Amino acid sequence: MSTLAQVRALSNVRSTLGIRMTDRPGWRQLSELLGLGPWPPIDLEMDFDQYVLACVLSRALEEIDAGEATATEATGLSQVELRDILNCSFPAPTIHAFRLVDVSDTEPGLEEELLRGLLLAHARAGDLASVRFAKIIARRALRHGHLWRELGLFDRVELNRLLATHFPTLAAGNTDNMRWKKYLYRKLCEAEGFSLCTAPACQECKDLESCFAPEEGESVPLGVD
Numbered sequence: 001m002s003t004l005a006q007v008r009a010l011s012n013v014r015s016t017l018g019i020r021m022t023d024r025p026g027w028r029q030l031s032e033l034l035g036l037g038p039w040p041p042i043d044l045e046m047d048f049d050q051y052v053l054a055c056v057l058s059r060a061l062e063e064i065d066a067g068e069a070t071a072t073e074a075t076g077l078s079q080v081e082l083r084d085i086l087n088c089s090f091p092a093p094t095i096h097a098f099r100l101v102d103v104s105d106t107e108p109g110l111e112e113e114l115l116r117g118l119l120l121a122h123a124r125a126g127d128l129a130s131v132r133f134a135k136i137i138a139r140r141a142l143r144h145g146h147l148w149r150e151l152g153l154f155d156r157v158e159l160n161r162l163l164a165t166h167f168p169t170l171a172a173g174n175t176d177n178m179r180w181k182k183y184l185y186r187k188l189c190e191a192e193g194f195s196l197c198t199a200p201a202c203q204e205c206k207d208l209e210s211c212f213a214p215e216e217g218e219s220v221p222l223g224v225d
Contacts, residue, residue: 055152076139122170
């Protein structure tokens with residue numbers, strides 16, 4: 001199945017689950033760029049990485065159209081990386097929506113560099129996709145919302161799968177089902193030899209819910225992040 005068909009099929013799957021992807025401006029615009037017409041039959045073997053990229057790009061389109069960020073600022077990727085992804089995975093008209101001719105590469109700040117370094121230290125060896133997702137996740141983690149939302153994903157289960165696939169040793173350490181953004185920053189603190197948390201144990205912390213409470217709008221089976 002082609003990437004175009006995969007993205008369309010995923011949209012169809014999400015509709016059957018009661019998630020209206022067309023309610024999101026970025027996804028609606030992306031699906032229009034991918035072409036009109038009926039969705040093809042669902043293929044359960046569709047490529048998950050391509051789906052995640054489509055979700056991230058849909059969030060980027062929302063920020064671009066709102067004047068909040070350029071394509072490189074929204075994704076953490078360089079112009080060359082974005083062009084390569086769009087050329088390889090999406091129809092030609094999609095490239096124009098991201099206005100790559102008008103953008104320049106952005107240098108990550110210290111916080112983003114630390115997050116990127118943490119992810120890269122646990123990335124799959126020799127996997128270009130893992131390197132690119134490290135950059136994307138580090139940039140999107142700087143946004144204020146839940147990380148899975150800022151990546152354009154539809155629940156924490158998808159974020160869990162993304163991290164377990166591309167950063168397996170890092171993901172495996174989150175045994176207590178901590179919120180992923182909290183977990184990433186805790187790992188950064190541990191690497192630097194200090195902690196922002198003063199509680200002797202999570203169970204004794206008055207802010208326990210900020211790290212472990214269910215996130216609004218999520219769809220998470222019991223025991224799964």
